Amino acid sequence: MRAIVFEDAHNLALKEVDAPEPGANDVVLKVAAVGICGTDTHVFDGEFEGTVYPLIPGHEATGVVTAVGADVADIAVGDHVAINPSTTCGECEFCLNGRQNLCRSWNGLGVVASDGASAEYLSAPRANVFKLRPETDIHEAALIEPLACAIRGYDLLPRRMGETYLIYGAGTMGLLMAQLAPRAGAASVTVVDLNEGRLQAARDVGVENTYTKADDASRELGIEKWDVVIDCTGAIPAIEDALPRVKAGGTFQHFGVAPAEATAHYSPFRVYRDEINIVGTMAVLNTFGRAVAMFEAGAINPTPMISHSFTLDEYSSALEKFRAGTGRKLQIRPNDTESRVLLDI
Template sequence: MKAVFVDDAYKVVVKDVEVPEIAANEVLIQVKVTGICGSDIHTYKGLHLFRKPPVIIGHEIAGEVVKVGDAVTKFRIGDRVTVEPQTGCGVCESCLTGNLNYCSRRGAPGLNGWYGTMAEYFAAPEQTVFKLPESMSYDQGVLVEPFAVGVHAVRKADIQLGDRVAILGAGPIGLLAMAAAKAAGATTTLVTDVIDYALEGAVGMGATHTLNIMNKQDWTTEAKELIGGEFDKVLVAAGVPGIVDNAISLLRKGGRCVTIAMFHGTQTFDIVNLQQGEKEIVGCMTYTREDTISAIDLIAAGHVKEDVIITHKLHYNEAAKGFQMVDKKEDSSLKVLVHF
């Protein structure tokens, strides 16, 4: 089968590999579409914390079941599915309490022999696979995984009806987190970025306010002026230096900041502002099964405008072009899909 590899930093190639054999508890999925994620770009640059080249890349997927293991009971050949691309040991306290994303032995595509999703076929354990509603397209289905990231962040933030929420970063994860915040009841959503077309996407996804912060030293004051006050919650979807301190500056007393982005290096912030205002910084790591189920339901209910966030659909032979496009922010790209 054909598979897309990040062979080395900034080098994407298509290779022939064997179709994966499935275990008794696994299903084999014919991949219809995959997505290029921001974390894939970290691998592309050789910066990812644990997924290192050479590797079959990808973890977002929608496709059709073409083979099931002998122990599989919930899926049949022909089922249209997506995958929550993580596994746990199944016996630690984290796994047993539903927090598989905390598991110290957490597995993911591209690690320990598990192929990534950017290939003609993908093998996945039955417990990670979810049926797509009949009304949901494969292009919508591939958004389930990144949207689950946003849903999880909103749960961690405890966003409530009427909350005023700032989303720092208008990439696909930031835009999907904003959609999840709106679904949870946020009535004011301000999105920041340094790229105008990304902010136009935020408007298309339903943001009430946007702010281009390029070359602005005091943009947090401007952001608060735009909404007439401070923010209840801030979702950080850009891992740039100083962003956590910016988030704290936006918050009201007692407000909460949730970090979604993948960070490199150290973040510094004003501890006095944090402490005297009883503000909170909360980490956010992937998602849980509950988040994935909610993501499917919310997409099916129309809470994600896929025609806004999906800007490009490429054949797998054009994957290298897609990675460069996402990395360099070319051709007004947001979510770039790779079709098989």
């Protein structure tokens, strides 16, 4: 089969490799779509902790089952599925305490040491395979993996009715967090991004309050501080701008992934005096099934979120377009023969 292989950091090739055969407890699928996100650029740049090369990248995948292992009874050839890329050791302190996403040997298909979905076929353990309804749009459903991360973020937020939310970043993650906020009880949702095209995406998924600067939001909305402030940029300037805008008793969430060596400044006095909660959130923890359920219930509007799809041949240029902030969610559709412009933006 044809596959993109990260041979080493900064070095990729489109190659002919053996198609996967399912182990006894595995499922093989013909990949329909795989989203590109910042994690792929970190893996390509050699910045993701623990990546073992060569590796086929791609962790936001859906597809149609083509083979199942001898011990797989409840998934059949022809089923439409979405893949949870996280695998964990089951034995470390964190796995045993129900915090598998903090596993010291955390492995992500396409991220650490197991091949991902930027290939015609993907093999995944049965436990990582989630059935979709046949009528669910199999390409849009590649947003279920990031949605599962967003739901993990909400599992760690207070989710009180009637609170005000301020979200930095209108990329895929900011758009998902913004769309879930009303379901978590938000009275209002405000999104800040430097990129006007991304703010249009936020309006397209139903966010009314969109600004390039939080100061403009304060002035126009008459909100000085917010109950919940979420960084979905990973950018230190955004984080430093965001934290002082948390209301007393409120919560700040680090959803974005800042560079590992970066530090940010904030006032410890204010965190003490105003009982500010600062919470992290890491990938997926028992949220994938709920993400499938919410996606299929229409909790998010996927159509304005995915702007382009590319073939395997165009992987490099898709990665460059992602880095440049071009469009919205970019997908690879490894079994397509032509790229597509999905949105007229």
